[in-house]
Amino acid sequence: MPLKIVAAVAAAAFLSACTVNPYTGEKQAGKAATYGLGAAAVCGLAGAIDSGKHARNAALGCGIVGAGVGAYMDVQEAKLRQQLEGTGVRVAREGDNIRLIMPGNITFESNSYNVRSNFYPTLDSVGEVLAKYGDTDLRISGHTDNTGSRQLNETLSQRRAASVADYLSSRNIDRSRMQVQGMAYDQPIADNDSEQGRAQNRRVELYILPKAV
Structure with missing residues (x-):
């Protein structure tokens, strides 16, 4: 039985x-x-x-x-794909985790950590889903290319990640759910020897992780 x-x-x-x-x-x-x-x-x-x-x-x-x-x-993955279609943000599924890859050229002005105002609606869509599905933790990582000093890139990547976290917090996402980190140029996803590769490496990634039980 x-x-x-x-x-x-x-x-x-x-x-x-x-x-x-x-x-x-x-x-x-x-x-x-x-x-x-x-x-x-x-x-x-x-x-x-x-x-x-x-x-x-x-x-x-x-x-x-x-x-x-x-x-x-x-369900969250499907909702995010629907909301982010055509925005330039890539949605990747990795086991139980969801990763949002936000290219720097659509997220920030050059050499700035202020979020572009025309990117607000995209982050609003992300925030809408994150607020609805609260049983997740969020890890927000800033990444740069290898141009410039390590200190400059560590600071820039940390501040860009923090800017995304601050904006999401303003959309009623609990800041205690978020871990913010600046990775500088230590985790490239493309070749830094080309401008196209460097552009891909300049990004913010948001991981959506099931809460540990």
């Missing part, structure tokens, strides 16, 4: 964690939802070994939580 119940609940959680591919219209499971189904099977075995009521309840809860994290992040 416990295994049947666990299987039914796990299947229901798995299906609820599926999302519709916006390009094909087909229903598909998020990666974390798949992991959640596996967690439900493992927890179900634990419940079957111990026939006590508490063990069965713990097994059921374990499976649901495993699938729920994936579903929670899947």
Whole structure:
């Protein structure tokens, strides 16, 4: 009986964690939802070994939580992709984490850490989603190219990340959710030997992370 119940609940959680591919219209499971189904099977075995009521309840809860994290992040990812389409901000999914890559040329004036006023609506859209899905932590990292001194780039990258955090805070995002860091030129995503590569490296990244439980 416990295994049947666990299987039914796990299947229901798995299906609820599926999302519709916006390009094909087909229903598909998020990666974390798949992991959640596996967690439900493992927890179900634990419940079957111990026939006590508490063990069965713990097994059921374990499976649901495993699938729920994936579903929670899947919905946010889909909403962010919808809101940020055409803005120049790239949305990347990395396991249970979501990464927003904000190119410096659309976010800041050259050699400035003040957010461009025409970028406000984009950050407003990000803030709207972050406010709705509050069970996440945020890591905001500033990045530069390798032009100039390390001290200059460390300061600039830190201030740019802080400017994004300050703006989101003004949109009712709890500042305690945010970790701000300046990475200078230590984490390039392109070749600094070309102007095109340096332009890609000048960016702010916002990681959306499930809260640790």
